[in-house]
Each structure stands twice: as structure tokens, then as C-alpha cells.
Amino acid sequence: MLNITVETHPNNLSAAVVLGDNLYSEALHAESNKDLCRRFIQKIFNEGELSLLGDFMSPHVVNHELADSFGEGGPPQGHNIEWIGDLIFLYRHAFPDLRFDIEDQIAEVDRVVTCLRMRGTQKNALMTIAPSGRKIDIAGIRVDRIAGGRIVESWAHLDALGMLRQLDALPPLNRSLQQLPVAGWNTVPALPQSAFVS
Numbered sequence: 001m002l003n004i005t006v007e008t009h010p011n012n013l014s015a016a017v018v019l020g021d022n023l024y025s026e027a028l029h030a031e032s033n034k035d036l037c038r039r040f041i042q043k044i045f046n047e048g049e050l051s052l053l054g055d056f057m058s059p060h061v062v063n064h065e066l067a068d069s070f071g072e073g074g075p076p077q078g079h080n081i082e083w084i085g086d087l088i089f090l091y092r093h094a095f096p097d098l099r100f101d102i103e104d105q106i107a108e109v110d111r112v113v114t115c116l117r118m119r120g121t122q123k124n125a126l127m128t129i130a131p132s133g134r135k136i137d138i139a140g141i142r143v144d145r146i147a148g149g150r151i152v153e154s155w156a157h158l159d160a161l162g163m164l165r166q167l168d169a170l171p172p173l174n175r176s177l178q179q180l181p182v183a184g185w186n187t188v189p190a191l192p193q194s195a196f197v198s
Contacts, residue, residue, distance in 0.1 A: 030107035095120030116140040
């Protein structure tokens with residue numbers, strides 16, 4: 001027997017949408033995956049319950065970071081569950097009031113994309129950045145792959161440049177208007193006309 005669920009679109013003028021068993025099952029699966037990621041962000045990032053990492057992540061999880069893309073040679077390397085725990089501890093120590101808010105989530109098949117907003121006040125050192133008392137408010141995005149009810153792979157990107165700017169931790173640019181050539185700023189020599197003739 002075919003189970004059918006009827007959803008009504010928020011637009012009153014539109015017709016009802018009918019979902020069969022398969023689509024309904026996929027929708028429930030996607031919602032379950034989104035819920036897992038929401039609870040992960042709340043418990044681990046916001047509440048700092050690092051002892052619960054294993055409830056949300058596989059022991060063999062692979063965490064990818066944007067910085068890995070700029071490594072020298074070889075494919076980007078992922079990081080394990082201990083690495084993510086250390087990283088979260090580092091940020092929660094530097095920003096004791098750290099808060100991640102979920103701006104949006106999209107789920108499809110085994111992936112969940114979560115758009116985040118990270119806020120906090122730097123009360124302690126963050127690596128080599130001395131405590132500043134400054135507030136940060138930056139955007140970020142996570143893509144988590146779910147299998148067996150746990151995160152097995154993730155990609156996380158935060159606006160690190162924006163964070164460094166807000167912490168006043170960027171070196172000053174070594175340029176000024178006085179250093180620009182008088183005749184104009186473009187000092188690239190013009191190509192000879194013969195370069196345009198075939």
C-alpha cells in the first residue's frame with residue numbers, strides 16, 4: 001500500500017504537493033541529518049561539551065580546512081576527531097562567550113550545508129594573537145557528510161581574514177599614495193604593436 005503525505009505550500013494560491021513513500025523518506029532523512037548537525041553545533045561549539053564529540057562524529061572522521069588547499073605538494077590532508085576537539089578548545093578558550101548561530105541549512109542525500117555566523121569576544125590569546133577584548137562577528141560555512149547517524153567527513157571554512165581584521169591582528173599594508181608613480185599607478189610597459197599582429 002502506498003502512503004501519501006500531502007503538504008500545503010505557504011502560498012495560499014498554490015496547489016497541495018503530494019509526496020510518495022520514497023520522497024517522503026528522503027525528506028525525513030534530510031531533516032534527521034540537519035538535526036544532527038544543529039545539535040552538533042549547539043552541544044560542541046556553543047556549549048563546549050567536547051566529551052560528546054564521539055556522539056556526533058565517527059572515530060574515523062576526516063575534517064578538511066581551507067588552509068589544507070594551500071599546502072605544498074600532494075593532496076589536501078584531513079584531520080581526525082582529536083584535531084577538531086583541540087581546535088574547538090582553542091577557539092572556546094580564546095573566546096569564552098563563543099557563539100555559532102545557524103543562518104541557513106540545506107540537506108540532500110548524505111550532505112548537510114550549514115551557513116553559520118560566529119561571534120565572540122577575545123578574552124585570551126588565540127595562538128600568537130594577544131588578548132584584545134575585541135568582538136568578532138564573521139560568517140562561515142560547513143559541509144558535513146553523514147553516514148550511520150554520525151558525521152564522517154566535513155569541510156569547514158570561516159572568514160579568517162575578517163576575524164584577523166576585527167581583532168586588529170593584520171600587519172599594515174606597506175603602500176601609500178606617495179609611493180605611486182606621478183604619471184599614474186600602472187607601471188606595466190605597453191606591448192609593442194607587433195604583438196597584436198598575427
